[in-house]
Amino acid sequence: MNFGEKIKELRESQGLLQRQLAANLEIDTPMFSKIERGERKAKREQVEQLAVLLNTDKPALFSIWLADQILDLIQNEPQANEAIEMVKKELTKA
Template sequence: MSIGKYIRALRQENEKTLHQVSIKTDIDSPLLSKIERGERLPTSEQISKLSEFYGVNKPLLESKCIAEKILKNHGASKVTYDAVVMVQEVLHKYSVKETDK
């Protein structure tokens, strides 16, 4: 599920209007609408505000946003897949170092 659809689902589950979310997060209603429709990706600051408002895991929203950026910029292809695997290998080494601490 895209980050926009996920954010819309959170809003609907919480029975909030775009206007209500806008007021509580200080994010413009038309911008929230564009994020939900997948026309814009939220900034890091907006992700923080949305994760706090909905009480959801900020790293999950950040991960969804990064994944969507990769797909929007590079498309779903074998080359993109290979690049993501390369990144995964580097990050795996990083995560192993972090768990050794």
């Protein structure tokens, strides 16, 4: 599940409208709609705000958002899997 799908699922399960969340994020409704559809990327600050507004686990929502960022960056690269494995090794050192 990508970030947009997750926030849409959470929003709908709580009976919230796009315009309500958009207003809280201080963006217009079409912009919020694009974030849900994956046509625009949410900013890090917006992810934090959404976690609070949608009463969901911040680290879990950040993980989904970050995974989307990484996928967007490397999805068309032939060495994507190799690069991911290298990053995983580096992260285990930290």
